[in-house]
Amino acid sequence: MREKIIIGxxxxxxxxxxxxxxxxxxxxxxxxxxxxxxxxxYFHVPANILGMTGFGLGMILSIGYLVTKDLRYDALAAxxxxxxxxxxxxxxxxxxxxxxxxxxxxxxxxxRLTSWLVCWLIFGxxxxxxxxxxxxxxxxxxxxxxxxxxxxxxxxxxxxxEWWNTQHPQPVLSIRNGxxxxxxxxxxxxxxxxxxxxFSTILVMVRMRQESVAREIDTLRRMAHAQ
Amino acid sequence: xxxxxxxTIMAKDLHSELRTKExxxxxxxxxxxxxxxxxxxxxxxxxxxxxxxGGLLWMTYTFAAALVLNRSFAREVQNxxxxxxxxxxxxxxxxxxxxxxxxxxxxxxxxxxSLPFFVLFYNVPWTADRCLPMLLVMALGTWALTVIGTLxxxxxxxxxxxxxxxxxxxxxxxxxxxxxAITVTTNLLAGNPLGLGVRLxxxxxxxxxxxxxxxxxxxLVG
Numbered sequence: 001m002r003e004k005i006i007i008g009x010x011x012x013x014x015x016x017x018x019x020x021x022x023x024x025x026x027x028x029x030x031x032x033x034x035x036x037x038x039x040x041x042y043f044h045v046p047a048n049i050l051g052m053t054g055f056g057l058g059m060i061l062s063i064g065y066l067v068t069k070d071l072r073y074d075a076l077a078a079x080x081x082x083x084x085x086x087x088x089x090x091x092x093x094x095x096x097x098x099x100x101x102x103x104x105x106x107x108x109x110x111x112r113l114t115s116w117l118v119c120w121l122i123f124g125x126x127x128x129x130x131x132x133x134x135x136x137x138x139x140x141x142x143x144x145x146x147x148x149x150x151x152x153x154x155x156x157x158x159x160x161x162e163w164w165n166t167q168h169p170q171p172v173l174s175i176r177n178g179x180x181x182x183x184x185x186x187x188x189x190x191x192x193x194x195x196x197x198x199f200s201t202i203l204v205m206v207r208m209r210q211e212s213v214a215r216e217i218d219t220l221r222r223m224a225h226a227q
Numbered sequence: 228x229x230x231x232x233x234x235t236i237m238a239k240d241l242h243s244e245l246r247t248k249e250x251x252x253x254x255x256x257x258x259x260x261x262x263x264x265x266x267x268x269x270x271x272x273x274x275x276x277x278x279x280x281g282g283l284l285w286m287t288y289t290f291a292a293a294l295v296l297n298r299s300f301a302r303e304v305q306n307x308x309x310x311x312x313x314x315x316x317x318x319x320x321x322x323x324x325x326x327x328x329x330x331x332x333x334x335x336x337x338x339x340x341s342l343p344f345f346v347l348f349y350n351v352p353w354t355a356d357r358c359l360p361m362l363l364v365m366a367l368g369t370w371a372l373t374v375i376g377t378l379x380x381x382x383x384x385x386x387x388x389x390x391x392x393x394x395x396x397x398x399x400x401x402x403x404x405x406x407x408a409i410t411v412t413t414n415l416l417a418g419n420p421l422g423l424g425v426r427l428x429x430x431x432x433x434x435x436x437x438x439x440x441x442x443x444x445x446x447l448v449g
Contacts, residue, residue, distance in 0.1 A: 118402045125395035132388040142382055145442045
């Protein structure tokens with residue numbers, strides 16, 4: 001059943017992404033001031049939205065683990081955080097490429113960029129921490145605490161473009177009172193978000209499978225040692 | 228009851244530190260040497276230095292803090308003191324607050340001791356009316372470092388990759404507070420208004436102190 005869902009999602013996401021690419025590269029005109037490079041927003045924004053919501057979801061799942069002590073919550077939190085870190089990396093990389101063309105530099109130390117890089121480091125540390133602890137319950141507890149503390153920074157990063165006058169563009173999406181894009185130009189962002197969300201769901205499902213297999217192997221190893 | 232427990236833990240930590248002076252000596256020597264080394268990295272008498280003097284000062288404080296904070300729980304591992312502390316009727320939050328206060332007092336003392344060296348070496352124009360705001364910024368910034376550092380000291384106490392966790396987790400967690408402390412200090416030394424940083428520091432202190440007090444039991448006991 002799991003394989004069927006994964007294949008179904010992959011086919012849907014692949015088709016949606018192909019159709020969307022066609023709209024982005026063939027259907028939409030260049031932006032008036034930025035030219036062709038503005039198209040990077042169709043990957044930059046969805047990737048970062050997935051990264052940010054993923055870290056938030058990881059926090060909720062971590063709280064779920066602390067309340068129930070069910071290790072499945074921990075496995076899901078770890079999978080979601082790991083996949084979110086990949087999307088956060090894509091967001092940072094695409095942002096950097098855009099900045100090179102528009103600002104003339106690869107990186108600027110403004111609040112948004114810095115706080116997001118800090119988040120990236122913290123959740124990178126979260127994954128390192130998971131490798132450093134062997135006992136599953138202790139690992140889950142420690143990871144949950146780091147995830148919750150790290151999410152405070154993710155929220156600061158989310159709000160930073162409203163709280164500070166950053167070099168990073170202010171909100172442009174209509175849901176964040178931006179309304180800075182024409183409707184036809186904004187729609188592909190949401191379609192891409194849906195496609196990438198499907199891909200991230202696939203990755204989380206694969207990762208979850210690895211987690212449960214790893215736990216099974218661990219249990220068997222312990223049993224073998226006990227005999 | 229809670230306050231008495233906090234007081235007992237704090238007094239215990241400060242007593243043992245005063246007897247050995249290990250963390251004190253290490254962090255004082257470290258901060259003075261770092262200030263000395265920085266002076267070779269650039270020309271300390273140039274006007275430009277004033278623009279990033281806040282950053283220099285807080286870099287020094289952060290590295291010195293890591294020395295003190297890392298040992299906070301690690302020194303309880305010997306003779307199973309940590310297990311005894313956890314098993315004692317003292318609650319985890321009292322243990323944490325007591326240790327954090329002891330670290331805070333120690334760090335603030337180290338910072339106040341090394342501040343004159345900084346003013347002296349880097350030719351910082353100093354007036355008496357700057358003492359009180361500087362002390363306030365140091366207290367707010369140091370509490371932020373202490374809360375994060377002490378919580379992670381508890382978290383990493385038994386880990387095999389403890390040294391790796393400091394740069395990977397502790398410093399990134401501290402960065403928002405550090406940025407605020409650095410901008411406020413630079414403004415203060417340049418004679419400008421302090422700006423938003425103080426509010427950010429207060430908010431950081433409140434949020435992370437509450438989170439740390441809530442979660443320290445999870446970290447220590449489970």
